[in-house]
Structure formats: C-alpha cells, structure tokens
Amino acid sequence: xxxxxxxxxxxxxxxxxxxxxxxxxxxxxxxxxxxxxxxxxxxxxxxxxxxxxxxxxxxxxxxxxxxxxxxxxxxxxxxxxxxxxxxxxxxxxxxxxxxxxxxxxxxxxxxxxxxxxxxxxxxxxxxxxxxxxxxxxxxxxxxxxxxxxxxxxxxxxxxxxxxxxxxxxxxxxxxxxxxxxxxxxxxxxxxxxxxxxxxxxxxxxxxxxxxxxxxxxxxxxxxxxxxxxxxxxxxxxxxxxxxxxxxxxxxxxxxxxxxxxxxxxxxxxxxxxxxxxxxxxxxxxxxxxxxx
Amino acid sequence: xxxxxxxxxxxxxxxxxxxxxxxxxxxxxxxxxxxxxxxxxxxxxxxxxxxxxxxxxxxxxxxxxxxxxxxxxxxxxxxxxxxxxxxxxxxxxxxxxxxxxxxxxxxxxxxxxxxxxxxxxxxxxxxxxxxxxxxxxxxxxxxxxxxxxxxxxxxxxxxxxxxxxxxxxxxxxxxxxxxxxxxxxxxxxxxxxxxxxxxxxxxxxxxxxxxxxxxxxxxxxxxxxxxxxxxxxxxxxxxxxxxxxxxxxxxxxxxxxxxxxxxxxxxxxxxxxxxxxxxxxxxxxxxxxxxxxxxxxxxxxxxxxxxxxxxxxxxxxxxxxxxxxxxxxxxxxxxxxxxxxxxxxxxxxxxxxxxxxxxxxxxxxxxxxxxxxxxxx
Numbered sequence: 068x069x070x071x072x073x074x075x076x077x078x079x080x081x082x083x084x085x086x087x088x089x090x091x092x093x094x095x096x097x098x099x100x101x102x103x104x105x106x107x108x109x110x111x112x113x114x115x116x117x118x119x120x121x122x123x124x125x126x127x128x129x130x131x132x133x134x135x136x137x138x139x140x141x142x143x144x145x146x147x148x149x150x151x152x153x154x155x156x157x158x159x160x161x162x163x164x165x166x167x168x169x170x171x172x173x174x175x176x177x178x179x180x181x182x183x184x185x186x187x188x189x190x191x192x193x194x195x196x197x198x199x200x201x202x203x204x205x206x207x208x209x210x211x212x213x214x215x216x217x218x219x220x221x222x223x224x225x226x227x228x229x230x231x232x233x234x235x236x237x238x239x240x241x242x243x244x245x246x247x248x249x250x251x252x253x254x255x256x257x258x259x260x261x262x263x264x265x266x267x268x269x270x271x272x273x274x275x276x277x278x279x280x281x282x283x284x285x286x287x288x289x290x291x292x293x294x295x296x297x298x299x300x301x302x303x304x305x306x307x308x309x310x311x312x313x314x315x316x317x318x319x320x321x322x323x324x325x326x327x328x329x330x331x332x333x334x335x336x337x338x339x340x341x342x343x344x345x346x347x348x349x350x351x352x353x354x355x356x357x358x359x
Numbered sequence: 360x361x362x363x364x365x366x367x368x369x370x371x372x373x374x375x376x377x378x379x380x381x382x383x384x385x386x387x388x389x390x391x392x393x394x395x396x397x398x399x400x401x402x403x404x405x406x407x408x409x410x411x412x413x414x415x416x417x418x419x420x421x422x423x424x425x426x427x428x429x430x431x432x433x434x435x436x437x438x439x440x441x442x443x444x445x446x447x448x449x450x451x452x453x454x455x456x457x458x459x460x461x462x463x464x465x466x467x468x469x470x471x472x473x474x475x476x477x478x479x480x481x482x483x484x485x486x487x488x489x490x491x492x493x494x495x496x497x498x499x500x501x502x503x504x505x506x507x508x509x510x511x512x513x514x515x516x517x518x519x520x521x522x523x524x525x526x527x528x529x530x531x532x533x534x535x536x537x538x539x540x541x542x543x544x545x546x547x548x549x550x551x552x553x554x555x556x557x558x559x560x561x562x563x564x565x566x567x568x569x570x571x572x573x574x575x576x577x578x579x580x581x582x583x584x585x586x587x588x589x590x591x592x593x594x595x596x597x598x599x600x601x602x603x604x605x606x607x608x609x610x611x612x613x614x615x616x617x618x619x620x621x622x623x624x625x626x627x628x629x630x631x632x633x634x635x636x637x638x639x640x641x642x643x644x645x646x647x648x649x650x651x652x653x654x655x656x657x658x659x660x661x662x663x664x665x666x667x668x669x670x671x672x673x674x675x676x677x678x679x680x681x682x683x684x685x686x687x688x689x690x691x692x693x694x695x696x697x698x699x700x701x702x703x704x705x706x707x708x709x710x711x712x713x714x715x716x717x718x719x720x721x722x723x724x725x726x727x728x729x730x731x732x733x734x735x736x
Binding site (some may be wrong): 080097143144167168169170171172174175177178179181182204205207212220221222223224225226227228231248250251255275277278280281282285302304305306308309312313314315316318319324325344345346347 | 571673
C-alpha cells in the first residue's frame, strides 16, 4: 500500500512547458512516475521529454482516460483556474506546488475540492512521494527509500533532511507528504494521520511541524481522542523564531496569541507523542520504538 | 499589508459602518486651512497615521479642546517620528464621549478553513492579553466560507454582547459590512478595537485592516506603503527585502543561511540547542543560483551582528556546486572576512565540496559537527 499515490497513479502535469514544470517532469520520469500527459493552454501539440501536451485537461483525458492525479506548476496568477480545472475533470489528487496563491482563493478551492471528494495537497508544497512506487512532487528521490515510516510535513527541505537520516539508518518510508507552508492547505496533519491509520504498510508516523497556526495542537488532540493506534514522533521547527515575524513560509508566524513552539511541544508530549529536540534525534526515537 | 486607520475607516464607512466625523491632513497640506474648513466640533482627537503598535503610549494620539489646539498638535505631529516612523498624515476626529469599549474582528480560521468572528465586551486593550487572562470573555464563532457570514450569526454574536432592539440590528449590519470588506479586499483581518455605543448607534473609534500580501496584485486601488513606513521591519530587514532576500533579524551573533524555511529555522534552533545564539534567519529557498548565494553570503558579511556565519544546505533541487561557487564569489568581493562554516550535502555534493576545499574552506557533511565547529570558531 502507501497513501494518496502509488504504482497505479497516472499523472497530468499542468504547466508542463514552464521552466519548473518541464524540469521536474524530467526528474519525475527518471524516478519512474507514470506521467501520461501535460497541459499548457496555447501549447497543445507540443511535447516535453516525450510527454504529449494538450491545451486543456479535458482534451488530455480523451486520449489518457486513466489519468487520476494532477500536479500544478502554474504561476500564482493562473494557478487557481488550473486547480478548478483539475477538480472538475475528476482528478482524485491535485498537488499544488505553486507559492503565493491568495489565501481567499485557496479557501474557496479547498472547500470546493472537499465537496467534490478531491484531495488538494498544498498549495506551496513539495508534493508527495511513495518511495519505490511514484513521486508526484519536487523532492529529490534519492533521499527516500521504500519502507514503513509515514512522514507528514509542513516543510520541504527539512523533510528531505529527516527522511535522509531515516533512510541512512535503514528506515524507509511508506509515503512522505509535504502538506504546504501556507496558512490554508488542502490537507492538514489530521487528514494524513487518518490515511496512515488505515495503511498496513505504515508502522509509525513522523510529523514535521513548525511555528504558526495550531495544526500541531489539533493533531495532538486527534491522536488522543481517537486513541491513535500507531506510534507518532514529532519535530517542530522554529523554537528560536520571534513572535510577529513571518519565517519564510506564509503560515510560519506567531500571531494573535497562537502558533508558539512551546504550546505545540506541550500538546504533543501531553498525549504521549515524543518531540525530538533536533531533526537528527527523530531517527533515535524511531529506533527505540521499533526495538520495543 | 496593513492599511492605515484612516483607510480602514474610509473603507468600512463606504460599506455603511459609522465612524467619528473627521479629516485626514497630510504633511504637505496647509493644516491651518484644512482644519478651519473642516467644521469639526471640539473636543477633537489628533491621531498619527503610523502602522506601529502602541502609538498611543508613544505620543501618537492626543486630545484637543479647541480647533486651534488641534492645529497646534497636528503641526507638531506631522513630520515627527513615532517609534522611529515618520508621521506623514494625521487623522483629526471629533472625540466621542463614551463609557464602554468593545472589540470585534473577523479573521481567517485555519483550522476550519473559513473565517472566524472574535468579539468581546472588554475592548480597548490588548486583546491577546484578554484572551490569555479571561478566555471566557472572548466570543468566537466560525463562519463557513461557502455560506458566508449571515445575519442570524451576526445577531447571535450581538446578543452575546448584550445588544438589543435597534442596536442589535445596527451591530448585525456592522458585522455583515466587515465580512463584505474582508472578502472584497482579500483581507487577513478586519478589526475594530475599540468600538462604542451611542444610543442605538455603533461607532468605530479605531479600525484596522490587513490585506493578504499575495492578493495585492488583485488590488491596484490600494496604494502600497513604502516599506520603511510599515514599521514591520528593521533597517537590515528592509535592505534584505530590497535585495530580494528572505531575512529576519534576531539577537544573537551567529549568521545563519539555509535552503528552505523549515530547514533554516531548524538550523537556528540547532545553533541555539548547542549553546549559541543565531543572529538571523536567511532562507535562500529551493534551487538557488550561485548569484543568489553570493548575494546572501555578502549580505551576512556586511551584517554587523553576524560575527560568524553558518551555511547549512541540504541539496535537493538546490545544487551544492552552485552554492559553493556563490560562497567563493562572495568571499572574493567581500571587504570583510568572517569565519564561515559550511555544511553541504545532496545533489552534486562532491563538486561543491571540492570547489570549497580548493579555496581553503572545509565542507562538513554532519550538521552537528558543523554547528560545534561554528561555536568553537
């Protein structure tokens, strides 16, 4: 198994002819991702690394009816339109890499997607990888390896760092998901934890959080309330971040009395989730758990 | 982007909210003439239009008992500095005599993926403090984003604040107007702290609107505030923004550069964990070119708080050779030398390392070893 994406995933790349879209199409193909089509309005008929390009998702689906997942590299001004196009054409998973989408637009399409049973990953995220099966994102494939640890994260590079330490010590991953660094994202920790709960391949979950918002506190409550059956380890970035300052991600800001590092750590430890004090300690906790 | 109080009030008034009678006077205007013509009835309040918090305590809000006194205060205030920010405009308003002060705000609800209304009968003070000390004094109501804020929800909140009859209807209209403004202007926050009650009317004594920066392209009607006047950034943060760098100034002495927001924060935390103090957050993001790396390193070489520099890169999309080239280029052009410790792993790691080592810089693979070296250098 694995969650969200696996060997049956067939991908459409929206914004495939752009610099980022084309570059990552190449890397995803090299990883083994089954990309069936690309879409860029006005560029129909072109070809990017052997992938046929269409003007619309609808047209792409006529020739590639097996497509079920979309990844969006479209610039912020046009990204929202691309998201709706993917949802209305029945994509089950839509990965939105694009940064700088207005919050109100994200609120609208995230609610719309949920009403249509489409999962939005992102915006402003590195995507999803199920190692050994498929990669629908921009993460470097070589740091991940097939295994039993599920990762869910608000960050990109920090995920690679932690995944790499796990991989090196022999702990592969079932799936790793970057849910995005914006205040509003299509999936939160709870949605992903729920999926890992039902995934036989996943034996333990690593949550990579950061300051800002209360997604970590809500995840902790969910773990307690639902008697979460799998061990969970957390790491939270931003212990030294000052209040009121946006730390790179739009969502990484302590404001209106919420988003503090200490509150998140307290929430997790109070429900029995160990919080690693450095990213490199995560693997130590995993070792202890697996040994038990 | 924060709007000035006078802008927030104008926008809310255009949707039907009541604000005190008043005028805005700029530093290049004739204060004498403007105030004579305005026909306001004293007592008046003169309020500096600056975006810093706590302007009242810093002398930015003053009471005047006559037009003449208001003119005098306005003249003194214009061009002066409040917490380091130059006052370009003042808002002169009729003072509203009142007893009770309330709080109301609509903001984004991350958890429920919608909006949330916050209201309290304990307004006029720091609302975060109220939330901490008297959490039951804050009314919270989530608003479904698909449905929008409806009258019945506004009335329910009004009832909880103790409003009745005509006053309840006026409060309902205010809340609906605030929600409309939030949606129309892509606001993260629409707030009045405080508002008061005069008979059946609700009057906004203060108002604040924060627009989502990512939505500013959709609002050409909103004039951008010069970055130095936003009061949000330090001198070095302003410089960094002008150069296109994502930088936050901190209090320590170890300069930090990382790729990606999460990793850069984790690097700061790691420095602190091993007993050091980070001087900043500087994120070069994903896929940084050698040009950007050079700019970032040069910036920290100039940044006086950073006595030593720790560069932590986990190359995924970012290429280690590009990073190494950028570091060397920065050092070649730099006026000042500072100890630089680099931790470099990932894509093109070997090339990156050899470029650095040829130039006498050791590249660490283990971040912990690297941090310990920074701290002992």
